[in-house]
Amino acid sequence: MSDSARTGEDWSDQEIDLIVADYFAMLDMELNGEPYVKARRNAALQDLTGRSKGSIEFKHQNISAVLEVLERPWIPGYKPMRNFQRALLERVEEFLDHQDTGTTLLLPRKMEFAEHGILFVGEAPKKIERPEASNPELARLVRKFDPALRDERNRQLGKLGEECVFNSERARLTTAGRTDLAEKVKWVARDEGDGAGFDVLSFTDRGEERFLEVKTTVGSEQTPFYLSRNEKLFSEERQDAFRIFRLYDFARAPKAFEIAPPLESKLILETANYKASFR
Template sequence: MTTGDWSDIENDTIVAGYFSMLSDELSGRRYNKAAQNRSLQDQIGRSRGSIEFKMCNISAALRGLGLPTIKGYAPRFKFQMSLAEAAARWLARNPEWEVALHGKEQRGLAEAAPLFIGVAPTLRNAPPPEELEQMQRIARRFDAAGRDERNRALGYAGEERVFHHERATLSQYGRNDLAARVRWVSKDDGDGLGYDIASFTPEGHDRLIEVKTTNGWERTPFHISRNELEVAEERREHWHLLRVYEFARDPKAFELRPPLQAHVSLTATSFQASFG
């Protein structure tokens, strides 16, 4: 059996095997981890245990990239950046993969139960610092936030899910009158208003919701525009950021309220150049 550092060819091979199983899992198809392991042993000459350990490393790399991971392969950290690079190469060669997760028409959302709204990430529930730093480094290098932002199918699906969540929640409170008035404004009026969904509290107060969706875990970074920040400040009594995560598998969410600086670190990632 081969030992020592993994080559790019070996990393590419095992990453392809991981994505094959992940695709089956997310689609509800049966697959065999043991058979995949044996196939990889034949292809790259690594031991069963080495391949199992590397699969867990891939889970950690994909968490940094803001992607879902295979159940049963708990993330293991302290891996080389070359593994994340292999995952990024696979995504570049298969651009349709992420689009396909949400490119099909969503069915049954109108009847879906409200989203589970949990506790937002805090310092108290953070993973160990060295693990968090490695995931953040991968997210920055490969622009996980930008990829989510450019994934229009994902953004659309997330907004649609929240639209029906708001209507279902109001109906549960006996406010069918308000549920009927919830609007998906980014779809109907465009993206310039600084929020995506115009909803209400059960008491009838405005509830303006900006939706940020990822297939990754709850700490995946996200982009927010200057306009969205300005609207958050101007309408801080009514503005909410609803962060939807693990969307491809079992969507969950948490809310952030202005000022956002109290919850997240805001980092300038681009600048506008003007003359005069």
């Protein structure tokens, strides 16, 4: 049956299963630098579903849009197109349920960062209107696959981000001619534990201390993150030197921005947990 004869016909569960599985297979190859040919995979889906090339591409873009909202990596060649059909949301949810183990982040199996690479640090983003605000089913998915909690629980992601910032700070100071300071940069969270209120001790070119609390995500610059009470208190104690160093798009091409205290000037801080004790 030709696609023209199926115009307006809903995709079947089997067809959606096929295209979701195909998308995530391509995404896995994309993140790991493995070659694949979109046209060939599209042609195979045409044979299996009877859908046109354009129809299949549009559905792939719909999947990208779901992953974008969930702050997960998506395939750059399929720019997100927001058309959140319930059936597609359900299939993506089922796939993620099967795939996720609580800390799975679709990180590449091999992540290598140049030891002497310097991260580009841009401006902190401004708040944007989120699509899930007007879509209850999408909002439920965001709560279920909480991007901030996902990042917080993934120790591998946290360590990789801290290592990236540690190396970047050393490289920045070395490039500035301050090898004396580069040698003093410390990865505090690794060497002394997580209780200091920051992860990396670095310096400005003039030798002033920089206390960097590294927050890393595979999502976009808009991905929320968790901040501990200890980190918040330390940010107030050392407003002159404390910085949140936010790394994002970490699975593909890490980018960064910094946030200086007072944190409330840039962030909405909401109580996420309560400590309970007896009266």
